[in-house]
Amino acid sequence: MSLTDFASPIWLMFALVVAALGVGYLLAQRRRQRHMLRFSNMELLERVAPRRPGPWRHVPVALILVGLLCFTIAAAGPTKAQKVPRNRATVVLVMDVSLSMEATDVKPSRLEVAEEAGKAFAEGLTPGINLGLVAFAGTASVLVSPTANREATKAAIDHLQLSERTATGEGIFTALQSIQTLGDVLGGAETPPPARIVLMSDGKQTVPDDKDESNPRHAFTAARAAKDKGIPISTISFGTSWGTVEIPDQDTGSTQRVPVPVDDPFLKKIAELSGGQFFTASSLEELTKVYDTLEEQIGYEMTRGDASRPWLILGIVATAAGLGAALLYRQRLP
Incomplete structure (x- = not known):
């Protein structure tokens, strides 16, 4: 698919915002780890802090970012050849x-x-x-x-x-x-x-x-x-x-x-x-x-012809799955 296959390719620029949100999330995770390492008494930290969350905690955010990317592609108006x-x-x-x-x-x-x-x-x-x-x-x-x-x-x-x-x-x-x-x-x-x-x-x-x-x-x-x-x-x-x-x-x-x-x-x-x-x-x-x-x-x-419908559906499904996973895993939205 090339830029000529989109009715409004300018909307693809919003993918940079989605990428920035992803980078911001990664930086926030690294900052949280640094704050945890400032405790000098690690034995005390393990007793007072909850159990360290596993890698699955990133799934809700990842799904929401995928949903935003799909919405971005849909907004750009993808087209396809049709008979x-x-x-x-x-x-x-x-x-x-x-x-x-x-x-x-x-x-x-x-x-x-x-x-x-x-x-x-x-x-x-x-x-x-x-x-x-x-x-x-x-x-x-x-x-x-x-x-x-x-x-x-x-x-x-x-x-x-x-x-x-x-x-x-x-x-x-x-x-x-x-x-x-x-x-x-x-x-x-x-x-x-x-x-x-x-x-x-x-x-x-x-x-x-x-x-x-x-x-x-x-x-x-x-x-x-x-x-x-x-x-x-x-x-x-x-x-x-x-x-x-x-x-x-x-x-x-x-x-x-x-x-x-x-x-x-x-x-x-x-x-x-x-x-x-x-x-x-x-x-x-x-x-x-x-x-x-x-x-x-x-x-x-x-x-x-217009080909945005599959991207809209995928965006809705991914975003809904991300929000649902956040509520089930963290009992709150990310």
Whole structure:
């Protein structure tokens, strides 16, 4: 514990008074011994003086001094870090609904597992958070504007529809616009509520070309825009490296099996560019753990709270014990 952990550290100076009282008590004991030694006839002194008290006579004073020290610390206003639910924040869950989410490398399918975990994430967020939902494939759309109504988000997740292509950048830009709209509606506050985007995807961007980083709608451009707005993106790479889907061939009418491996480097860079965190998951259990971690990070914040109560209790107990011991041992207060 440092001086910065106290609301009024000036009160700690009173500890010098407590120390002075302790030193004064010791000096008084030494003075009493010197007065006793002035008797030249020690045999007479032993007959007229009561039995010399033992070391336990110091216990009452010691306890009272400890109590005073505890009261001193309590008066200084000690604080401690404590976790409290956020009462003002915005989260947008951005879910990939491209055809690769049909892959069954995660049973029963990537999409079904993502839906189950997404609903659990929505349910577990603290009530003070506004949660929105964006789905993206070749384009992106806001399915639920940020709201405290969890049922709306869970209902929308239940009705996700798959589509072709993957425009990750569009998903991020749409989420940013949704957050901005909520901030404009709320207004009034000096600063907008803290916000975060949670992006869950299973593959690389296909619209625009993943290698064309100069494109203004590229995911990396969107991640930098989020960074400029102070909105970190937590990315979740969901799936395995061996996932496949069957794509119908419009010319022949047959289907072909196409590999759809996850693209960890791509999603990791989005997180890094935005100042967020990168996670991986290849099962419902792992995805649930990731969402649990995000719920803890997003739903709560660390603040400094009052921690004087234990010191007050200890001071009361020690002082009361000291006074009680003095009455029992000496039949008087010290």
